[in-house]
Amino acid sequence: METRNITSPIGGPYGSGSGDQKGRQQLLAGVMLADRYTIQEVIGIGGMGSVYRARDMHFPNVVKLVAVKEMINMAPDPLVRQTIVQNFEREANLLATLHHPAIPRIYDYFSHDDRSYLVLEFIQGRDLESVISDADGFLHEDQVISWGIQLCDVLEYLHSHKPDPIIFRDMKPSNVMINQNGDVVLVDFGIAKTFQTGIKGTMIGTEGYSPPEQYRGDATPLADIYALGATLHHALTRRDPRLEPPFTFAERPVRRIHSSVSIELEAVVTAALQYNPTERFQTAGDMKDALMNVARKTGALSKLTSVSLPAQASGGVKPIWDFKCEDEIRGTPTLSGGALYIGCYDNNLYALSAADGKFQWKYPTEGGIVSRPLIYENNVFFCSEDQRLHVIGARTGKLLWTYYTDGRIYSSPRISDGHIFFGSDDQDLHAVNVNSGRAVWRFSADSPIHSTPLIANEMIYFGAENGSFYSLDFRGGLKWRFQAKRAMTSSPIQKGQAIYTASVDSTLYALDANSGFAIWKFRLGKGTISSPAIADDFVFVGAADGFVYCVDARTAKEVWRYKTDNQVSSSPAVYKDSLYIGSVDGSMYCLEYRTGRLRWKFDTGSAITGSPVVFDDIVYFGSTNHHVYALFA
Amino acid sequence: MADFFRKLFGPKEDTKPRPLDGATTAPLTDQQIQSIISSQAPRYEIRQLVAGVGQSVGKQRDHNEDSLLALTTTISGNAESIPFGLYVVADGMGGHQFGEVASNAAIRIVGGAIASKFHSYLFKLPTQSIQDSLQEVMESAILEAHQYIQREAPGSGTTITAALALGGQVTIGHVGDSRAYAISPDGRMEPMTRDHSLVKRLEELGHLSKDEVDNFPHRNVLIRALGQGETLEADIFTIPFPHPGYLMICSDGLWGVVNEKDVIRIIGESPNLHRACQSMVEAANAAGGPDNITVILVQLVG
Known part of the structure; x- marks a missing residue:
């Protein structure tokens, strides 16, 4: 049994405790939450609780599945408890304001005793990490380009959020779901943060995927670009960056491990992974354009389904x-x-x-x-x-x-x-x-x-x-x-x-x-x-x-x-x-x-x-x- | 051994319940539940409110600072009868002078203000409609009581939980830590009101655990009370009258002492509402009676 999907906040005061097994018990299948959601099974484990697949019983005649994300508040210190609840509500409120095909919709959130729950769109599919590790060989370059373009698109959407850009801060394969249509959906907005220039964020992220500056407390759109580069690197090379010394992508360029990847794609990944933020793509849009150019050259574009853009208030809506x-x-x-x-x-x-x-x-x-x-x-x-x-x-x-x-x-x-x-x-x-x-x-x-x-x-x-x-x-x-x-x-x-x-x-x-x-x-x-x-x-x-x-x-x-x-x-x-x-x-x-x-x-x-x-x-x-x-x- | 292999390889489908065409599964919709309940409930010719009350000074106080008002009106004849009821509990603030003055003033002024607004509707011929909305009537009545207490009994204060039942709806006006509950016949007891108390506030902010709430030393500190403070914001809302079931209004001498299970058991065992109220008061006294006890129990029948 591997323990994938476990992400504990770095240096957090409420990491995994050992004496609290009772409080952290997972819900059993058949348990009904809020008189509405029947738990079916655990589909993921996070630092603060489990993620369940559940059925929405408000639709008794059809099977409507939802993902229920649980957060167990174990902190003894009231101030920390409060912060945790606030973070949870922040995630809920943040999700409620976002509308993009690659972001799950939020349906509900509620708290019960010391547990809080988010009810989200259930994404039928697998996370990219298991797609990578379960594949027989390397993933096809065209496929990775297609996902890369979609991920740039959703980052571009988040970074252009008004009034403040949203930094996802935890881009990595296990937070990317591939749904039944083969499209990407970002999950786990637990640490996504609206970014206010000049204010230091807290140090959160996943080792291996996060850029150097994030460890100093800087979270910017350029950090997400680095993490996306690391994610694409992982997808193309099947080398898990968490098992490598930090910031060593330059020592193992993509084509040295997976030689059939095009020079152009390797260049995009390398550019995204620059140690110095100013040398990376400066926006997710730039990186998307670069990937589109690669796709045109390799012919991948003709095989791609068009990337649907979210409807914008500025009149992007077209009548059917x-x-x-x-x-x-x-x-x-x-x-x-x-x-x-x-x-x-x-x-x-x-x-x-x-x-x-x-x-x-x-x-x-x-x-x-x-x-x-x-x-x-x-x-x-x-x-x-x-x-x-x-x-x-x-x-x-x-x-x-x-x-x-x-x-x-x-x-x-x-x-x-x-x-x-x-x-x-x-x-x-x-x-x-x-x-x-x-x-x-x-x-x-x-x-x-x-x-x-x-x-x-x-x-x-x-x-x-x-x-x-x-x-x-x-x-x-x-x-x-x-x-x-x-x-x-x-x-x-x-x-x-x-x-x-x-x-x-x-x-x-x-x-x-x-x-x-x-x-x-x-x-x-x-x-x-x-x-x-x-x-x-x-x-x-x-x-x-x-x-x-x-x-x-x-x-x-x-x-x-x-x-x-x-x-x-x-x-x-x-x-x-x-x-x-x-x-x-x-x-x-x-x-x-x-x-x-x-x-x-x-x-x-x-x-x-x-x-x-x-x-x-x-x-x-x-x-x-x-x-x-x-x-x- | 054979069982073991059957478990491993046996067709899984057999254990799954097969969906029936057109059959609905739990949870039933509210409508379905309502139709089941209403098909079983006895029918009364006249739709009417029925109320019982109970009150006691308790075992540890020497005087009663709680006040209650229960007013049930049924007018029936050729014209459609619309049940009208007004139920108020006020708990004068201990430690303040004139706690009983404040609670007594609260029930009389709120009761009087609402009743006078309805006087022409209930008793004039032809009946006259009321210009203000029910929530406006409730709000102005509570404000009037607030101003009276500030003027006539300065320094004192009181809770108030007032229910104006009309037709199938109930409009609640609420300040402080007396409570209104909706009690359903299947034994669920839902608070309708939120306490305006320090302990509740801290609990809502996540500063107190459940144990800490139960043992909080300042459980009786209110953060809003009638007669206290320059401005008063009462919680006012309208919801369907609990039907079938009961509306219960009580002071903290009951809800803080007798647990919900016992309340539901007492109501279930009692032959009528006033006996139920009496038994609840006795239960609170049996548990030490630390405070004045007041309870009103109302049912809408028909």
Whole structure:
């Protein structure tokens, strides 16, 4: 049994102790953490605890695996304990802000007694150290070049982190995973550090891979370049630098051990491993360019899969497809059965292929369509400014029936228990039999209804333009009414026993679903017609002051706010750990929903008032520039 | 020997449970659990709050500085009935003058301020809705009590843990180290509140181990109290009322003395809520009764 993967911090006061075996016991298979993660097996051992493969039991019907990194806090000194926890939280917070294909995503972190846990994306694959040691002979040069380019790319990403560059500080083969696609993923950000010039870092790293200056306490981007050189040297020569005297790479150039490596590649590795930092590549980007040049010469490049760059906030996002309609799109699409349905102010409802944006059919009405289509039993239900509810075949786009109201319709239909519910400018909430197409009842709200009703707890909830908010039973009887100061155009959502909605009176409301009492009110900078969304205990909403707000659902305390450059009328959509929302400034924004940090934005050049729909890692939305877009989430 | 080889070479698949189509495995979703529980719970025609209370001076103090208020309202008729309840525990600060004055003022002023806001909703015809949100009502009531204590009983202080139950939700206002718990029928007991005490703070900062917490010499030092300090920030939040199960509010004379297992056992063994409260008080006294003991136990039935 070899003891790979053991990295203890150099000179740390909390290295491996011998008398603490009980406290360091590994979790056994089958143990459930945080009522959620079932431990399967140990996949690595680190200085502070083990790394486990675990199954996320929040997905009982599929096997979702996660990596759970454990840190056992054994330090007796409270100050040291605190430092350890802070380091752990630093790793968690650092990871949460990073988005790169070669960096595992973080899902969760929590502490339990003296153990803290990070829940990370599980990387199916092997670490580079075992790939090197298990190989029958030398690894192929092209393969090492490909990994080297990918590692430069992720270092370039880390080093260009704002406001301060992140130094990985522990680049070595055992911290590089090769996943099932053969791509690299960096693991163990335990000692990665944001670098502030002029401040000495602590002395951490792994002997053999770390550059001379790191032992003096200097950790800079150039240290990572040296360690990457050492890693590539190890991969090409199969000589473990930890078994060699330190800083002796110059005495054993790559080609002396592995003669078929090209001169060019050896030169790149040698340049990275210069004793004097100023003689190395000065940036990871320079080193990547040098490796790309080698790859072009050796022909390795043609065999490489293109290195995907992380989406940047600066407009690096490219649509998967886009489709142009005849007029503005102000509404929200619906995705069903591989087709995307969206209404347009050219009076048509469009059906597009979700995969490539190909036109399938369009159906003309006599008014603009902002209402979001609803798919029910292979039919599309939607409303139009032509005062009608239209019901058409989802495949054919052929009319089945229409239902007339006495006003324009901006509300979107909802179906429950055989009835269709929607509001109209004729001031009525309409309940229509889904089979017969006849009105079952109408409820007069004394004001136009633009919001989309919420059906929950066998009740119907909706707001009206005079600021009233209603709760009706299924027979159309009023249960309670809440009065806001101005229009309630926002469509309500529900979680537990609370209804969340917002008003043009600049307030986000939490209402008790049973009684209509305001549980809390949160003051927005300006009014809003954006509909809230909820994830975990966070409520999200946009407002006309240009902000996207995140509010704690229990305490009504603001968690974060994000400023766009114009009004936000669009409603947020939450998918995985991101929040998507459009702004009148023309951009679709992707924010980290826990922190409000920008992941990317995509500029359409014209106001986005509709809301995005996210499915299978693709975001769909329309813009007033007449286009429908599909972007990678 | 044959067993040994079977172990080594036997087909592994046999030991694996085969997945059933459409079958769900643990953990069940909250919805599934709720539907199982609700299918088993008895039904009451009127949805109502039921409360029991208990209080004792304890065995080692000569006067009681704890105060409690329990107000349960059920109005039922042709119109929909919405359960309304207000439950407050206040623990006047020992070592300060007028500890009992402060806790008594706290429950009456907070109770009175909230009840007067709801008066027109409960008793006026036609009923009138309330302009402020529930959290605003709670916050202003606690602030009013804070200012009163500063003015009328300077130097004293009190904890307060107040629960405003309305419909299926409960809004909690909390300062100090009295506690509100959600107790589920299967014997889980979750604190809803976080103590504003020095010991808790040090524990949260990682300065104290579990043993050190239990033996900390200044366990009763508060870092926030009603009547103390220029500004007061109460913890205010709204969560679903524990249902099925119980809401328990108590002073540290109970939670610091009777452990959670005994609390759950007593509730399980008691025929009704006031007997449960009485038994908890007796258990605290049997364990030495070092401090005043106050407990309120509330259940939402129907």
